[in-house]
Amino acid sequence: MLAALLVAVVFLVGLGAGWWQLTGxxxxxIATVLNGLTLGALYFLVASGFTLVFxxxxxxxxxxxxxxxxxxxxxxxxxxxxxxxxxxxxIGFLAMALAGLALQLLVFRRMEGQDLRQTxxxxxxxxxxxxxxxxxxxxxxxxxIPPDWIDGTVRLPMVGMGYSxxxxxxxxxxxxxxxxxxxxxxxxxxxxxxxxxxDDRDMLAASGVNVQLVFCVVFAVGAxxxxxxxxxxxTALSIAPGEDTRYLLASLIVVIVGGMGSVxxxxxxxxxIGLAEQLGLVYSPTYGVVYTFLIMVGVLVWRPQGLxxxxx
Amino acid sequence: xxxxxxxRARAAAPGAAVERAxxxxxxxxxxxxxxxxxxTFPLYANGFWIVQIGAYxxxxxxxxxxxxxxxxxxxxxxxxxxxxAGCAAYFFAILGHSSAEAISLxxxxxxxxxxxxxxxxxxxxxxxxxxxxTAGIYTIMIxxxxxxxxxxxxxxxxxxxxxxxxxxxxxxxxxxxxxxxQPLPFFYLTLVVSxxxxxxxxxxxxxTFGLTVQALRDNQRRMRALGYHVTGHQVAAYAASGFMxxxxxxxxxxxxxxxxxxxxxxxxxIDILIIAVLGGxxxxxxxxxxxxxxxxxxxxxxxxxxxxxxxxxxxLCFLAVVLFSPDGLLGLWEEARAALTRxxxxxx
Numbered sequence: 001m002l003a004a005l006l007v008a009v010v011f012l013v014g015l016g017a018g019w020w021q022l023t024g025x026x027x028x029x030i031a032t033v034l035n036g037l038t039l040g041a042l043y044f045l046v047a048s049g050f051t052l053v054f055x056x057x058x059x060x061x062x063x064x065x066x067x068x069x070x071x072x073x074x075x076x077x078x079x080x081x082x083x084x085x086x087x088x089x090x091i092g093f094l095a096m097a098l099a100g101l102a103l104q105l106l107v108f109r110r111m112e113g114q115d116l117r118q119t120x121x122x123x124x125x126x127x128x129x130x131x132x133x134x135x136x137x138x139x140x141x142x143x144x145i146p147p148d149w150i151d152g153t154v155r156l157p158m159v160g161m162g163y164s165x166x167x168x169x170x171x172x173x174x175x176x177x178x179x180x181x182x183x184x185x186x187x188x189x190x191x192x193x194x195x196x197x198x199d200d201r202d203m204l205a206a207s208g209v210n211v212q213l214v215f216c217v218v219f220a221v222g223a224x225x226x227x228x229x230x231x232x233x234x235t236a237l238s239i240a241p242g243e244d245t246r247y248l249l250a251s252l253i254v255v256i257v258g259g260m261g262s263v264x265x266x267x268x269x270x271x272x273i274g275l276a277e278q279l280g281l282v283y284s285p286t287y288g289v290v291y292t293f294l295i296m297v298g299v300l301v302w303r304p305q306g307l308x309x310x311x312x
Numbered sequence: 313x314x315x316x317x318x319x320r321a322r323a324a325a326p327g328a329a330v331e332r333a334x335x336x337x338x339x340x341x342x343x344x345x346x347x348x349x350x351x352t353f354p355l356y357a358n359g360f361w362i363v364q365i366g367a368y369x370x371x372x373x374x375x376x377x378x379x380x381x382x383x384x385x386x387x388x389x390x391x392x393x394x395x396x397a398g399c400a401a402y403f404f405a406i407l408g409h410s411s412a413e414a415i416s417l418x419x420x421x422x423x424x425x426x427x428x429x430x431x432x433x434x435x436x437x438x439x440x441x442x443x444x445x446t447a448g449i450y451t452i453m454i455x456x457x458x459x460x461x462x463x464x465x466x467x468x469x470x471x472x473x474x475x476x477x478x479x480x481x482x483x484x485x486x487x488x489x490x491x492x493x494q495p496l497p498f499f500y501l502t503l504v505v506s507x508x509x510x511x512x513x514x515x516x517x518x519x520t521f522g523l524t525v526q527a528l529r530d531n532q533r534r535m536r537a538l539g540y541h542v543t544g545h546q547v548a549a550y551a552a553s554g555f556m557x558x559x560x561x562x563x564x565x566x567x568x569x570x571x572x573x574x575x576x577x578x579x580x581x582i583d584i585l586i587i588a589v590l591g592g593x594x595x596x597x598x599x600x601x602x603x604x605x606x607x608x609x610x611x612x613x614x615x616x617x618x619x620x621x622x623x624x625x626x627x628l629c630f631l632a633v634v635l636f637s638p639d640g641l642l643g644l645w646e647e648a649r650a651a652l653t654r655x656x657x658x659x660x
Contacts, residue, residue, distance in 0.1 A: 121634055249461070252457045293465075
């Protein structure tokens with residue numbers, strides 16, 4: 001929480017500075033911070049599913065990036081066929097939720113408790129999936145066309161500069177989904193089961209809960225979120241081969257920083273990494289990755305279990 | 313350490329898959345025919361087979377061997393071994409000669425060779441320091457993150473790593489009046505380095521250090537209670553395997569005469585893991601067997617299927633090995649032998 005507060009303070013100070021004397025420098029800084037926040041929102045959508053699956057099943061799903069890219073491609077195809085962007089979003093979510101369900105039922109359930117083997121299988125799957133997607137959709141870049149009413153520029157109050165409306169909506173959507181996930185995990189019965197499973201899987205099974213069903217729900221939601229992020233992220237940026245690796249790396253670093261298995265941690269980590277990446281890109285283009293990396297190293301040295309991770 | 317609770321760390325320890333008795337492979341003189349075949353290989357093979365199949369397999373084998381040492385004996389599956397190899401290759405190009413005149417310092421090979429090995433080993437040690445903060449499955453995540461971050465860094469940094477282009481015309485040094493670029497000297501150089509690395513791993517396996525690392529894999533808590541410095545031994549294992557990977561990296565840059573981010577991208581990083589798992593993680597010969605299978609597939613898959621779909625083929629092979637033969641091709645060998653001699657494998 002401390003880190004989240006810190007980020008908020010930095011952000012507000014930045015905004016405040018821009019309010020008083022708006023030079024081009026300040027505008028660039030604000031735009032960069034906003035880009036960082038929206039990128040963080042996107043990272044959160046991808047990483048929250050990754051961290052949920054990891055927390056409950058101890059399964060490092062290294063094919064999570066492939067789910068993101070597959071969701072984006074399938075959503076694009078659906079949107080292209082029907083002309084409806086929202087249909088594309090829904091299909092991206094549903095297709096990957098089904099894919100996640102299939103993965104859990106056909107692959108992971110058969111090798112429960114063998115963490116290394118599961119991880120190796122996901123690596124194999126990600127290689128095959130990346131190649132098959134390259135085969136099906138080719139090497140070109142795809143771009144979504146979102147509906148007109150969310151695809152404009154808004155003038156920000158206070159600072160008086162234009163910013164992409166779609167990106168702001170993406171940020172809001174991520175906040176809504178994050179709050180929704182938090183409510184789901186903390187206020188519903190299934191959520192309670194999931195949290196109990198994260199803490200002690202065997203005890204949960206012993207108290208009569210159908211753990212396999214809980215696993216399926218979590219995997220479907222996690223994979224579906226990756227597919228959803230694929231479509232909305234593909235709209236903000238673009239989709240191309242190689243994006244799967246990028247979002248896998250982002251998910252890995254976000255959950256290492258935020259703490260494995262913690263959705264709140266994923267939110268904090270995602271905002272930190274998104275900001276570091278964008279600020280690095282603008283202010284020192286050839287050393288940008290180093291900031292992201294240093295954050296990860298710092299967290300590992302200071303709190304190996306992650307900022308909001310438990311255990312240890 | 314004490315980062316992740318020990319219970320969880322143990323449940324996640326990859327060593328669980330390799331805790332069984334070591335593979336029973338032929339011993340001693342049984343290797344004589346293999347040595348003879350390798351030594352006389354250039355007599356009946358052409359340049360393509362000597363370099364692109366023979367030497368290339370051995371180089372990948374060396375890098376995969378460094379992973380096998382860490383994963384098989386230490387239970388630490390590091391995906392950053394290719395990055396360490398790439399680091400050695402990069403610094404050989406940066407300190408020595410290459411096409412990028414503005415960056416390369418042009419130092420003598422007598423200096424660049426040990427320095428690049430040293431820098432890469434230091435890099436591996438730092439990876440070890442970071443990765444040993446966590447255990448088991450977390451190691452994979454952290455080392456993968458390091459490997460991918462290193463790849464993106466070399467690609468975007470033009471001051472030191474020359475960005476997307478990397479370095480070309482990186483020649484092996486002309487030691488002892490020989491041009492080591494020629495197929496024959498290069499093949500024997502690779503063979504000697506492979507044999508040394510293999511012997512080193514076989515020796516380390518039985519040494520006090522090697523036994524300690526294996527004991528750490530099996531029960532970290534007990535070893536700590538006995539007074540062993542857990543992190544120290546683990547980091548030392550990273551350093552030793554990093555040195556091996558660095559040797560492989562130098563040979564690789566001499567073979568290709570170029571190093572660029574593509575050489576250390578996610579694909580090659582994962583390939584090393586595929587090779588090690590394909591061959592088998594329980595015996596140091598495994599990575600070489602896996603590398604040979606990988607290189608043969610890479611070169612001749614074109615005859616079987618579309619060249620473009622190589623990744624699908626290798627991915628499916630990898631999946632098949634992970635799903636059906638956890639000990640890789642070596643495991644298949646053992647099973648075949650057991651079936652032939654009608655010998656029951658001891659059940660665990």
